[in-house]
Amino acid sequence: MADETNLEVRLKRRPGGVPVAEDFDVVEGPVPVPGAGDMLCRARYLSLDPYMRGQISGRHLSGAVEVGDLMRGEVISDVVTSNAGRFDVGDRIAFRGHWQSWQVTDGAEARLVDPAIDPPSLALGILGMPGLTAYAGFLHLAEPKAGDVVVVSAASGPVGSMVGQIARIKGCRVVGIAGGPEKCRWVTEEAGFDACIDYKAEELGPAIERECPNGVDIYFDNVGGDVLDAVMWRLALGARVVLCGLMAQYNTDEIPPGPNPATIIKARATVRGLVVYDHEDKRADFTRDALAWLAAGKLHYREDVTEGLENAPAAFARLMAGRNFGKMVVKI
Amino acid sequence: MADETNLEVRLKRRPGGVPVAEDFDVVEGPVPVPGAGDMLCRARYLSLDPYMRGQISGRHLSGAVEVGDLMRGEVISDVVTSNAGRFDVGDRIAFRGHWQSWQVTDGAEARLVDPAIDPPSLALGILGMPGLTAYAGFLHLAEPKAGDVVVVSAASGPVGSMVGQIARIKGCRVVGIAGGPEKCRWVTEEAGFDACIDYKAEELGPAIERECPNGVDIYFDNVGGDVLDAVMWRLALGARVVLCGLMAQYNTDEIPPGPNPATIIKARATVRGLVVYDHEDKRADFTRDALAWLAAGKLHYREDVTEGLENAPAAFARLMAGRNFGKMVVKI
Numbered sequence: 001m002a003d004e005t006n007l008e009v010r011l012k013r014r015p016g017g018v019p020v021a022e023d024f025d026v027v028e029g030p031v032p033v034p035g036a037g038d039m040l041c042r043a044r045y046l047s048l049d050p051y052m053r054g055q056i057s058g059r060h061l062s063g064a065v066e067v068g069d070l071m072r073g074e075v076i077s078d079v080v081t082s083n084a085g086r087f088d089v090g091d092r093i094a095f096r097g098h099w100q101s102w103q104v105t106d107g108a109e110a111r112l113v114d115p116a117i118d119p120p121s122l123a124l125g126i127l128g129m130p131g132l133t134a135y136a137g138f139l140h141l142a143e144p145k146a147g148d149v150v151v152v153s154a155a156s157g158p159v160g161s162m163v164g165q166i167a168r169i170k171g172c173r174v175v176g177i178a179g180g181p182e183k184c185r186w187v188t189e190e191a192g193f194d195a196c197i198d199y200k201a202e203e204l205g206p207a208i209e210r211e212c213p214n215g216v217d218i219y220f221d222n223v224g225g226d227v228l229d230a231v232m233w234r235l236a237l238g239a240r241v242v243l244c245g246l247m248a249q250y251n252t253d254e255i256p257p258g259p260n261p262a263t264i265i266k267a268r269a270t271v272r273g274l275v276v277y278d279h280e281d282k283r284a285d286f287t288r289d290a291l292a293w294l295a296a297g298k299l300h301y302r303e304d305v306t307e308g309l310e311n312a313p314a315a316f317a318r319l320m321a322g323r324n325f326g327k328m329v330v331k332i
Numbered sequence: 333m334a335d336e337t338n339l340e341v342r343l344k345r346r347p348g349g350v351p352v353a354e355d356f357d358v359v360e361g362p363v364p365v366p367g368a369g370d371m372l373c374r375a376r377y378l379s380l381d382p383y384m385r386g387q388i389s390g391r392h393l394s395g396a397v398e399v400g401d402l403m404r405g406e407v408i409s410d411v412v413t414s415n416a417g418r419f420d421v422g423d424r425i426a427f428r429g430h431w432q433s434w435q436v437t438d439g440a441e442a443r444l445v446d447p448a449i450d451p452p453s454l455a456l457g458i459l460g461m462p463g464l465t466a467y468a469g470f471l472h473l474a475e476p477k478a479g480d481v482v483v484v485s486a487a488s489g490p491v492g493s494m495v496g497q498i499a500r501i502k503g504c505r506v507v508g509i510a511g512g513p514e515k516c517r518w519v520t521e522e523a524g525f526d527a528c529i530d531y532k533a534e535e536l537g538p539a540i541e542r543e544c545p546n547g548v549d550i551y552f553d554n555v556g557g558d559v560l561d562a563v564m565w566r567l568a569l570g571a572r573v574v575l576c577g578l579m580a581q582y583n584t585d586e587i588p589p590g591p592n593p594a595t596i597i598k599a600r601a602t603v604r605g606l607v608v609y610d611h612e613d614k615r616a617d618f619t620r621d622a623l624a625w626l627a628a629g630k631l632h633y634r635e636d637v638t639e640g641l642e643n644a645p646a647a648f649a650r651l652m653a654g655r656n657f658g659k660m661v662v663k664i
Contacts, residue, residue: 061598224593243593257589261556261575265605266393273597 006031007309009071009099011056018251018321019053024071024313032104037084041077041093041103046309047124048073048316048328053250061275071099071312074129076113076120087112094123099312101332111283114291119303125327126301127290129276130158133244134220135286136279138163139170141272142218142240146171149212151231154222156183156302158327159244161191163220165299168192172218175211177204177227183325190300204230215239215267223247225256232259235267244274251320302326338363339641341403341431343388350583350653351385356403356645364436369416373409373425373435378641379456380405380648380660385582393607403431403644406461408445408452419444426455431644433664443615446623451635457659458633459622461608462490465576466552467618468611470495471502473604474550474572478503481544483563486554488515488634490659491576493523495552497631500524504550507543509536509559515657522632536562547571547599555579557588564591567599576606583652634658 006029015023034040054060055072065072075097079087086107087093095110097103113123125131137159138144150167154160155176164174164187176187176196187196197207208216208231215236221228225248235241249256264271293299304326306315312330319328338361347355366372386392387404397404407429411419418439419425427442429435445455457463469491470476482499486492487508496506496519508519508528519528529539540548540563547568553560557580567573581588596603625631636658638647644662651660 221593228593229589243597246594246597249592249594255592255594257561257591258593258595259590260581260587261553261560261590261605262578262581262587263590264603265575265578265607268605268607268610271596271603273593273600275597275600278600 004031005029005101007101009309009312011065011067011069011071013067014056014058015053015251016253019056019313019317021313021317023056024316026310026313031102034081034083034104037106038104039079039084039087039107040081041075041079041097041105043075043077043097043101043103043309043332044092045076045121045124046073046099046312046330046332047075047129048306048312048319048330049129050245050247050250050319052316053320057253062277072096073099074124075103076123077103077105086110092120094128099309101309121303121305121327121329121331122294122301124329125158125303126162126299127287127294130327131162131290132279132283132286133274133276134159134162134166135290136276136282137242137244137274138166138218138220140279140282141242141274142220144170144172144218148172148217149214149236150174150218150220151177151208151212151216152220152222153177153227153231154245154247155187155191155193155196156325157222158301160220160222161187161301162299164193165191165293167218168194169293169298175208179322186302186325190302192300199227205233208234212236218242220244224249224258229259232263235263235269237267239267239269241269241271242274243271247322304328306330308332336363337361337433339433341641341644343397343399343401343403345399346388346390347385347583348585351388351645351649353645353649355388356648358642358645361432363434366413366415366436369438370436371411371416371419371439372413373407373411373429373437375407375409375429375433375435375641375664376424377408377453377456378405378431378644378662378664379407379461380638380644380651380662381461382577382579382582382651384648385652389585394609404428405431406456407435408455409435409437418442424452426460431641433641453635453637453659453661453663454626454633456661457490457635458494458631459619459626462659463494463622464611464615464618465606465608466491466494466498467622468608468614469574469576469606470498470550470552472611472614473574473606474552476502476504476550480504480549481546481568482506482550482552483509483540483544483548484552484554485509485559485563486577486579487519487523487525487528488657489554490633492552492554493519493633494631496525497523497625499550500526501625501630507540511654518634518657522634524632531559537565540566544568550574552576556581556590561591564595567595567601569599571599571601573601573603574606575603579654636660638662640664 058064222245224246390396554577
């Protein structure tokens with residue numbers, strides 16, 4: 001092998017509040033040796049996602065990362081050695097691996113990454129887990145119909161931007177919520193949303209009423225907190241709300257309350273919780289549709305790429321501070 | 333007419349907190365004269381319901397009762413004079429009328445009360461609006477299936493007791509939540525629930541975990557507040573929650589927060605808001621089923637009857653203080 005060292009990132013301590021790079025250890029170890037039925041893979045891209053904040057607090061439904069443990073995350077890797085039949089040497093695959101430069105996997109839950117996908121990191125973004133989240137959550141839980149007024153928070157992020165673009169494809173009016181003029185400009189001018197509210201620049205309630213004078217038919221929530229509350233009071237009759245992410249509370253150990261239940265009763269709303277792991281059965285449809293939309297120029301995306309695994313801790317800290325712009329990936 | 337005076341109850345002032353009898357004026361006026369197309373009816377029973385608290389605060393979706401206005405409510409009345417064709421003199425009808433001994437209505441939204449219903453007040457309870465609320469909310473919004481674990485709050489009230497009994501008929505395990513040993517005993521021994529938790533006697537969270545060790549499949553909420561929060565953290569995967577009432581906040585001008593949205597995401601729950609006015613289309617099915625269940629001895633009910641319209645204000649105050657036991661009706 002060309003590179004005999006294995007860079008790996010481990011949790012050094014549980015962060016208090018917004019994580020900092022010093023909450024992690026970057027260490028070198030030997031390249032792992034694949035056992036029978038395993039593959040050794042060289043990591044190319046690592047996905048950084050907000051759910052990891054829950055794992056390192058020990059309270060994510062996918063399980064905890066303990067102090068000293070390797071950090072976990074979805075990776076795109078090239079198969080270098082294969083003692084298993086599922087994939088061949090030279091295949092590019094994506095799977096839930098770790099923050100390290102060499103990965104060992106039995107490939108049971110891995111999927112092939114089409115070599116035509118360029119950049120390959122899209123398989124971690126709009127063509128990967130965030131894309132499937134948006135696709136399954138919006139099309140299967142939000143019950144959209146043409147003409148619906150759709151609001152989506154974290155609109156410049158990978159899930160939010162995908163939700164809005166799918167909603168536009170389905171004939172909805174789409175209003176994003178994002179922080180800062182640069183993100184809002186991208187959301188309307190590049191991603192093609194009808195409008196985007198800058199929650200840092202104006203009060204959300206009146207802005208939602210201005211953009212959605214007849215109320216919100218569908219709200220796709222990626223943040224929780226005050227943003228969720230502001231939208232919930234402005235739902236249209238029969239509204240559907242998909243709860244997908246809680247960025248507003250990932251960095252705190254407190255569990256803040258949610259919106260008053262009267263918001264749901266008043267609108268006769270349907271509120272559903274979304275976890276992407278439940279929707280693997282939709283991946284084939286999603287991949288087919290997303291590739292077609294991408295080829296047709298209907299999907300725009302924004303990536304925030306960090307070079308080098310040793311910089312992953314600082315990049316993750318930036319993500320959790322909300323200072324990223326687009327899907328966070330680490331190029332290894 | 334035998335009785336030439338018309339007793340009527342008007343809102344004297346907007347209550348602060350739990351209403352008291354002095355928030356209302358009981359006055360005598362002339363018997364109203366029905367116009368062309370109207371009927372004059374003698375009131376027999378008046379329904380007292382928690383939603384009225386919202387009306388007299390000016391914030392119910394059915395509209396406000398202003399200071400000086402006649403109180404509104406569903407009444408059972410006998411038609412005395414008819415200038416309209418819809419009902420005949422001598423018919424017993426139910427409709428949304430007022431707190432007064434003589435009612436004038438055009439009968440447009442009135443329905444005939446079967447003279448066989450005994451006592452007639454059942455047409456305001458398990459065979460009326462609360463019954464329809466339970467029927468439509470449970471069967472149409474909660475998507476029950478046999479074996480589901482169902483929790484219902486305000487379990488000795490007309491909506492809660494009906495939800496639990498319908499759930500038992502549909503093969504569910506039913507756990508009530510009520511306040512005090514007398515109500516809990518009635519819920520299990522008379523209404524036939526599998527269990528009832530006395531929220532005044534023990535901490536709700538551990539009690540729900542004891543009664544529902546695999547989580548709550550359906551929660552039918554009539555109260556909001558801390559009870560809602562305690563159940564939301566204990567939902568089973570795929571749970572359905574019907575939000576029907578907010579007794580915990582009707583007496584306050586503050587709008588308290590609700591449960592953290594993580595409760596919904598974690599359980600992949602579906603939460604729906606219920607307003608009975610949306611479900612008139614199910615009334616025929618409901619009446620047919622409820623009469624059949626009643627005849628088969630499958631429905632038990634508890635009424636809390638006050639004699640005399642002049643005592644309605646004190647009875648309403650008792651209802652809003654949670655000191656009633658069963659469906660509140662005033663016999664006029």
